[in-house]
């Protein structure tokens with residue numbers, strides 16, 4: 001299908017882009033890998049697309065004292081092949097292989113993925129797991145406050161995400177990311193990411209996030225607390241299943257997705273624990 005007619009603007013400054021977004025049924029165009037299919041299916045019909053790909057300075061990955069800063073227009077494949085990312089956040093590097101196919105990763109952007117807000121997408125879950133701070137043209141939003149529901153964020157119509165800040169993990173933090181999809185490149189039926197930081201044989205910090213098992217990505221705080229209280233990984237996995245509320249659809253039932261969350265939590269935590277130890 002073809003999209004309804006629309007106007008197209010490609011400003012070269014962020015100020016011009018924000019100005020263009022005010023007052024019309026306008027949408028930001030980043031990589032177009034989610035927006036354009038939605039327009040082709042007539043699920044969206046913006047009258048103006050504001051292409052932000054010609055604005056300089058939005059597509060690099062930088063290291064600073066607090067961690068990494070990733071421009072919102074950085075493409076999935078840039079992240080996947082970044083030495084800085086591999087050094088600081090190997091969980092992100094490993095997870096990128098689950099995002100769609102290489103052709104889509106070559107065009108799709110981190111900012112687009114975060115702003116699209118598909119509950120089965122990897123980046124929204126990673127942002128939550130890694131306590132990302134999302135810098136926009138107006139403010140800085142903690143990832144935990146960004147999602148209001150499936151495909152719904154806290155962004156205003158004329159607000160642009162410009163940068164994702166990933167705070168450093170404590171040295172020695174172990175990680176695991178496990179996903180189940182029907183075919184390679186498909187969205188996750190469910191996925192779980194985990195980080196574990198040990199202090200001696202006690203858990204100083206544990207984070208667990210579930211993807212595709214709730215209307216937004218979800219931190220599994222009860223399961224995290226149990227792990228800190230020295231529950232077994234098997235018991236934590238059972239608690240994780242109780243925390244999610246997945247939907248049934250063509251691809252899998254809610255019960256199956258809940259079961260997956262249990263299995264994937266066990267696997268992700270085991271991997272995180274081994275890396276931490």
Ligand SMILES: Cc1cc2nc3c(=O)[nH]c(=O)nc-3n(C[C@H](O)[C@H](O)[C@H](O)COP(=O)(O)OP(=O)(O)OC[C@H]3O[C@@H](n4cnc5c(N)ncnc54)[C@H](O)[C@@H]3O)c2cc1C
Nearest residue numbers: 028030031032033034035100108109111112113121122161
């Ligand atoms: C066949 C297929 C399979 C896919 N599989 C997966 C998968 O397994 N996992 C996964 O995570 N993704 C998957 N995707 C989606 C892909 O990752 C997209 O790259 C991503 O969802 C959107 O990024 P984009 O840059 O193309 O954004 P666009 O499509 O250009 O924009 C998406 C939305 O975000 C808004 N937006 C974009 N950038 C900004 C910004 N900086 N500030 C404010 N609003 C903004 C747009 O207005 C639009 O509403 C798949 C896509 C396809 C077509």
